[in-house]
Structure formats: structure tokens, C-alpha cells
Amino acid sequence: MLTRSFRRLLLAACALASALMLAGCGGDGEKSEGNDASAKDRSAEVRLEEACGGVFDKKIAAEAARSGVDRVTPVKSExxxxxxxxxxxxxxxxxxHDLCFLENGRGEELMSLDVAWVAHPVPGGDSVRASVGKPIGGSAGSLExxxxxxxxxxxxRYALEFTLRDAVTVSAHSHAKLLIATAKKVTSAMACQKQPQYPAPESVAPVPKPDKYGRVAR
Structure with a gap:
């Protein structure tokens, strides 16, 4: 026959085991919900030319392909x-505002482009100023x-600043094309008192010439 004290110990052990099981289930559920939310933000894998509203043309896609990137996973953006x-x-x-965010199949960032107001005018009173070819920190280029x-x-007093990050390492000319094409889409939907005068990408950075192995310098 079980003693009263032994029964108490047995009941306490059972209660503790039940609590641990419930906590474990709750933790898994939270993790699953987090994974589900992350999955909802990511789209199916697509060809690079199909991503981010079509700002990647065939020449940019060809450069990226030489770096081993031809398909990407877009992450939810505006x-x-x-x-x-x-x-x-x-x-x-x-x-x-995230305008373009691309990952590879392992969830690693490949390229991203965002825009924000900055509290200074475009230097020199210009309509647009591009800075590519001289990466600063994690930025591959910017357009004010x-x-x-x-x-x-x-x-x-203010300017829009478009910033590009690039782990694929396409050329500076491609960076200029991506920044200008994206900025045009945004400002054309805004009531700018004077529409910006965008430069031709080749005037910002020359069209790269592939070497004998087909590689393009940044």
C-alpha cells in the first residue's frame, strides 16, 4: 500500500512532468508561428529579371549570372x-521604405534598395546626384x-536618398541603372514641384567591358 507521503510525491512529479510538456508544446508553437510569419513575407523563387518590378534588365541579369546568381527569392517590400x-x-x-529585397535559397541577403528622406538638399543645388563605384560601408551606391x-x-532643406546594397557585386554601371530606374518609378508617383532631371546611367558610370573570360569589373 502506498503511503500518503509517497502519493504526494508521485502527484507532484506528475504535475511537474505535465507542466514541462505543456511548456515544450507552447515553445514549439511560438517557433512555428514565427516561421509561418517569416514564410509569408517571402515569395517564391523567380528569375532576377522578374524581381522588383522589372528594374533588372537582361544585361544586369547576365552580370549577376556570371557571379552565380540567376534566381532569387524576393522578400516583402513596398x-x-x-x-x-x-x-x-x-x-x-x-x-x-524597402523597395527591393532579394535573398538566395539559404535566406542570405543578395541585394536590397530602399529610400528615405534626408535632412539636407542635394549638394550643389543639383536635381540629382549619384554616387556609385566607391562602396561606403555596406552601401554599393546611392542616389540623392x-x-x-x-x-x-x-x-x-530635404532630399530623397535611394540606397543600394549589393552582395552579388554587379558593376557600378548596373548600380546606376538600378538606382535611376527605381527612383524614376517613385518620383513619377509623387507631386514634386519640379520633376527631377535624371542623368543617363552611362554618364554616371561607363558601360563595363568584359575581359577575355567574360568577367566584368565593378
């Missing part, structure tokens, strides 16, 4: 029209664009 609407309403600066909207958001 369309140019959505970003333009958000930028037009903002009364502060520094809020970033004048887009005055009203008395508060004037082109003399």
Missing part, C-alpha cells in the same frame, strides 16, 4: 507607388534626388 504615398505624407525624415513637395518639405 511598390514604388506605396513608397511614394508614404513619403508624400511623412512630416519627419529618416523613415526608410530633389523633390520639393510644399513649403514644409522644400527641396532646399
Amino acid at each position: 511598390s514604388p507607388a506605396e513608397a511614394a504615398a508614404g513619403l508624400s505624407k511623412e512630416t519627419t525624415w529618416g523613415t526608410g 534626388v530633389r523633390c520639393g513637395l510644399n513649403e514644409r518639405r522644400t527641396g532646399d
